[in-house]
Amino acid sequence: MDSVWFGKPRPSSGQPLGLSREAIVRKAMEVLDEHGMQKLSMRKLAAELGAAPMSLYWHVPTKDALIELCLDEVYGEFDLPGPDDDWETAVRGMMHSLRHLALKHPWWVRGIGEFNSIGPNAVAMADSMFEPMLRAGLSMAAAAQSISTISSFVVGYAIAEVNFISRGGMDSPPPDLAKIADLYREKHPHYVAMLGEQEIWSLEGQFEFGLNCVIDGIKARVVALR
Amino acid sequence: MDSVWFGKPRPSSGQPLGLSREAIVRKAMEVLDEHGMQKLSMRKLAAELGAAPMSLYWHVPTKDALIELCLDEVYGEFDLPGPDDDWETAVRGMMHSLRHLALKHPWWVRGIGEFNSIGPNAVAMADSMFEPMLRAGLSMAAAAQSISTISSFVVGYAIAEVNFISRGGMDSPPPDLAKIADLYREKHPHYVAMLGEQEIWSLEGQFEFGLNCVIDGIKARVVALR
DNA sequence: CTGCGGTCTCGTACGCTGTAAGTTCCTCGT
DNA sequence: ACGAGGAACTTACAGCGTACGAGACCGCAG
Numbered sequence: 142m143d144s145v146w147f148g149k150p151r152p153s154s155g156q157p158l159g160l161s162r163e164a165i166v167r168k169a170m171e172v173l174d175e176h177g178m179q180k181l182s183m184r185k186l187a188a189e190l191g192a193a194p195m196s197l198y199w200h201v202p203t204k205d206a207l208i209e210l211c212l213d214e215v216y217g218e219f220d221l222p223g224p225d226d227d228w229e230t231a232v233r234g235m236m237h238s239l240r241h242l243a244l245k246h247p248w249w250v251r252g253i254g255e256f257n258s259i260g261p262n263a264v265a266m267a268d269s270m271f272e273p274m275l276r277a278g279l280s281m282a283a284a285a286q287s288i289s290t291i292s293s294f295v296v297g298y299a300i301a302e303v304n305f306i307s308r309g310g311m312d313s314p315p316p317d318l319a320k321i322a323d324l325y326r327e328k329h330p331h332y333v334a335m336l337g338e339q340e341i342w343s344l345e346g347q348f349e350f351g352l353n354c355v356i357d358g359i360k361a362r363v364v365a366l367r
Numbered sequence: 368m369d370s371v372w373f374g375k376p377r378p379s380s381g382q383p384l385g386l387s388r389e390a391i392v393r394k395a396m397e398v399l400d401e402h403g404m405q406k407l408s409m410r411k412l413a414a415e416l417g418a419a420p421m422s423l424y425w426h427v428p429t430k431d432a433l434i435e436l437c438l439d440e441v442y443g444e445f446d447l448p449g450p451d452d453d454w455e456t457a458v459r460g461m462m463h464s465l466r467h468l469a470l471k472h473p474w475w476v477r478g479i480g481e482f483n484s485i486g487p488n489a490v491a492m493a494d495s496m497f498e499p500m501l502r503a504g505l506s507m508a509a510a511a512q513s514i515s516t517i518s519s520f521v522v523g524y525a526i527a528e529v530n531f532i533s534r535g536g537m538d539s540p541p542p543d544l545a546k547i548a549d550l551y552r553e554k555h556p557h558y559v560a561m562l563g564e565q566e567i568w569s570l571e572g573q574f575e576f577g578l579n580c581v582i583d584g585i586k587a588r589v590v591a592l593r
Numbered sequence: 594c595t596g597c598g599g600t601c602t603c604g605t606a607c608g609c610t611g612t613a614a615g616t617t618c619c620t621c622g623t
Numbered sequence: 624a625c626g627a628g629g630a631a632c633t634t635a636c637a638g639c640g641t642a643c644g645a646g647a648c649c650g651c652a653g
């Protein structure tokens with residue numbers, strides 16, 4: 142009786158509706174790229190997919206799991222080095238690729254600190270970093286140390302970079318920094334002086350400088366380690 | 368009538384109640400150090416301070432602002448270099464101090480990516496990094512590049528480190544990594560081999576290695592830049 | 594003594610969140 | 624024809640940040 146209240150019992154239900162883990166992850170990535178992690182909510186995501194909130198939970202166990210899937214998806218965009226590249230060009234290429242990922246997906250760099258990166262793509266990336274170094278004759282330990290050092294630099298730099306960009310971009314210096322400069326001019330003159338230096342705001346150049354430093358340092362020590 | 372319902376109109380109200388911005392920040396730091404940023408909520412924080420949730424908002428405009436205060440508080444624990452230290456020992460000391468802060472306050476390293484670090488203590492730290500380098504004769508640009516490079520490495524490394532520690536600590540390798548090893552043994556042998564290497568799990572040693580690399584690289588290039 | 598404006602604390606309420614539990618429907622193999 | 628199970632939905636709950644407004648308390652002016 143009640144259930145035949147009118148016509149079809151429920152106007153909206155069980156149609157196929159393209160929901161799938163991949164579709165959800167894809168849409169989630171769009172939201173993340175556009176609005177960042179704070180703004181991602183299961184409910185809004187479901188709405189954008191034309192589904193009810195709880196429908197997502199059939200394909201994904203939890204929100205954190207979904208985020209880990211998204212993080213790993215970004216690792217999947219990593220550019221693997223060519224199989225014949227020598228040690229240094231392989232490393233340089235990988236590190237540029239890493240930075241590129243960070244700039245494309247700021248939420249990703251910010252998030253790698255809060256989640257474990259042990260998805261298949263993350264592991265594949267890590268593995269691929271070893272290949273050229275071992276091929277060049279480094280010991281496992283030396284390769285691990287080198288990789289850890291270089292990618293630590295790149296990740297740290299990328300975090301600072303996306304932070305700086307999201308604060309105001311390339312308008313060297315961004316508007317809100319002007320007030321800060323006034324605030325601290327007397328107490329911390331070096332800092333304020335630095336804010337005024339034009340050349341410093343070349344993020345590209347700074348990255349290259351740092352990468353060169355790190356690679357040089359490693360080259361020098363890696364000989365000792367063989 | 369109503370207001371004199373019994374005895375004193377309200378059993379709990381307007382007493383002094385040690386609430387203050389400093390007290391709130393102090394307690395918030397305790398919670399953060401113990402449980403991380405995800406677990407910090409204004410309501411629970413208020414409860415721990417014996418106050419009503421909204422009482423905090425007299426002293427602090429918003430939760431994000433409170434977090435920024437806490438972040439800056441950590442910058443305040445930074446060890447300034449001795450005024451007579453030479454370039455290299457000053458930098459080494461500062462970078463060890465930075466790493467120490469990160470290990471003591473994991474939520475802090477994870478959070479610096481999501482908030483602006485322009486509080487007084489953060490600026491003071493940044494400023495103090497320039498001092499020994501300028502004193503050694505570096506140009507502003509060279510000093511900025513060097514500082515950016517070194518501290519990028521330290522922050523990136525520290526993030527990896529707190530991640531690794533929170534995943535299972537020093538039990539080289541942590542338990543859940545055993546399963547991962549099995550999962551990926553065939554597809555990514557280098558990665559799995561790395562997990563098995565004992566010596567890699569010396570985080571202290573890896574940090575020192577990386578720091579040496581970066582400093583060496585900088586020393587070599589800084590001559591060119593003067 | 595009365596009134597008043599500042600400082601601080603609190604109660605209520607709104608809109609939002611992640612998700613546990615249970616329900617309904619569709620499709621398919623038998 | 625019918626049961627099984629995959630997929631989507633509904634309802635509900637506990638928790639969150641915080642806007643708004645109502646007091647409570649204090650010291651000071653009249």
